[in-house]
Amino acid sequence: MDQFxxxxxxxxxxxxxxxxxxxxxxxxxxxPPPDGPPPPWLARRxxxxxxxxxxxxxxxxxxxxxxxxxxxVYFALGGRSNPDYYSRMAERLAAIFPDFTLETFPDRHHFDxxxxxxxxxxxxxxxxxxxxxES
Numbered sequence: 038m039d040q041f042x043x044x045x046x047x048x049x050x051x052x053x054x055x056x057x058x059x060x061x062x063x064x065x066x067x068x069p070p071p072d073g074p075p076p077p078w079l080a081r082r083x084x085x086x087x088x089x090x091x092x093x094x095x096x097x098x099x100x101x102x103x104x105x106x107x108x109x110v111y112f113a114l115g116g117r118s119n120p121d122y123y124s125r126m127a128e129r130l131a132a133i134f135p136d137f138t139l140e141t142f143p144d145r146h147h148f149d150x151x152x153x154x155x156x157x158x159x160x161x162x163x164x165x166x167x168x169x170x171e172s
Contacts, residue, residue, distance in 0.1 A: 041090045049083040056086055060147040065117045068148045103133050109170045110134040113151045113159060116143035123147070138166060 044055040057067045112127050131137045140162055142151040151159045 038094050052083045062117050062119055109136045109166050111138050111166050114141045115145035116141050117146035
């Protein structure tokens with residue numbers, strides 16, 4: 038979280054550029070902005086992300102309650118996402134949930150997600166998980 042906190046004092050454009058960069062693996066270029074003018078709500082995004090980062094820092098996660106969750110948990114990991122953040126997150130979750138499935142999509146990242154780019158593969162994985170959960 039320190040990396041995200043370090044962005045807080047930056048002006049909105051620099052904050053957003055830094056925030057996006059922290060989501061991606063080293064050397065992965067962020068996606069280009071969509072064509073046309075940005076939607077009005079986008080101007081509020083830096084402030085919202087700052088609040089979100091603070092909320093994550095202040096939150097208490099009841100890990101023991103999560104350990105008691107007996108259903109399957111699925112985590113789709115983009116291989117081009119920041120491994121220091123997302124891979125570590127997956128490792129922590131795998132150590133918490135007793136029935137945890139990690140599926141890596143090597144060519145995807147946080148802004149190029151599997152559900153949008155590879156929906157058939159992701160849907161197949163979820164269907165298999167649901168079938169297993171029902172049995």
